[in-house]
Amino acid sequence: DQQVKQNSPSLSVQEGRISILNCDYTNSMFDYFLWYKKYPAEGPTFLISISSIKDKNEDGRFTVFLNKSAKHLSLHIVPSQPGDSAVYFCAAKDYGQNFVFGPGTRLSVLP
Amino acid sequence: DAMVIQNPRYQVTQFGKPVTLSCSQTLNHNVMYWYQQKSSQAPKLLFHYYDKDFNNEADTPDNFQSRRPNTSFCFLDIRSPGLGDAAMYLCATSKDRLFQETQYFGPGTRLLVL
Numbered sequence: 115d116q117q118v119k120q121n122s123p124s125l126s127v128q129e130g131r132i133s134i135l136n137c138d139y140t141n142s143m144f145d146y147f148l149w150y151k152k153y154p155a156e157g158p159t160f161l162i163s164i165s166s167i168k169d170k171n172e173d174g175r176f177t178v179f180l181n182k183s184a185k186h187l188s189l190h191i192v193p194s195q196p197g198d199s200a201v202y203f204c205a206a207k208d209y210g211q212n213f214v215f216g217p218g219t220r221l222s223v224l225p
Numbered sequence: 226d227a228m229v230i231q232n233p234r235y236q237v238t239q240f241g242k243p244v245t246l247s248c249s250q251t252l253n254h255n256v257m258y259w260y261q262q263k264s265s266q267a268p269k270l271l272f273h274y275y276d277k278d279f280n281n282e283a284d285t286p287d288n289f290q291s292r293r294p295n296t297s298f299c300f301l302d303i304r305s306p307g308l309g310d311a312a313m314y315l316c317a318t319s320k321d322r323l324f325q326e327t328q329y330f331g332p333g334t335r336l337l338v339l
Contacts, residue, residue: 116267118267123265145324146324146325146326148327148328150330155234155332155333156332156333157229157231157315157317157330157331157332157333158268158315158330159330160327160328160329163325163327165324165325203267203268205328207326209323209324211322212258212270212273212322213270213328214267215260215267215268216267217265217266217267218265218267
């Protein structure tokens with residue numbers, strides 16, 4: 115039973131355009147959400163997070179939006195750059211519990 | 226630089242031959258995690274240590290064991306690897322298990338079982 119879902123295994127975007135990566139979750143107890151980025155042959159690295167009391171968090175080119183009623187979050191990257199090409203994992207957590215990861219979305223930014 | 230280190234990066238073992246993967250951290254974090262990740266799947270938590278307290282996930286096979294001799298090091302022992310255990314094994318740390326923690330990952334060890 116997947117508690118965190120990323121229904122798009124892959125996404126291709128033109129350089130300079132917006133990339134939108136989506137994530138859905140089923141556990142209403144989750145109250146903290148993270149995005150990780152993973153390059154080949156490296157471990158995931160933390161990108162951006164959001165707590166359930168917010169609906170938006172922005173860090174430079176990266177913005178995460180949270181819609182609690184829909185149990186949906188999205189990561190926006192604008193403008194997309196070729197160096198953003200990686201696998202992006204959505205993760206969720208509730209207090210005192212462990213992280214639950216989605217299966218990842220492979221983003222390809224085309225020059 | 227503070228970091229999470231995993232050795233080796235690639236490990237080849239034979240079916241049924243015990244293997245140990247290692248992880249070390251310079252972050253002085255309380256929590257260390259081991260994940261198994263198979264191709265195109267989410268990282269799956271095997272177990273974690275909160276300080277010296279070992280916490281096993283309910284569906285982690287008995288074939289997988291772990292040791293944490295001190296704060297810095299954590300080992301994953303696979304007693305009798307099967308072909309289905311071929312995967313990427315990721316070690317991660319977090320300062321605590323509270324709200325708004327972030328995990329820091331090592332580069333992973335890719336295990337091949339022949």
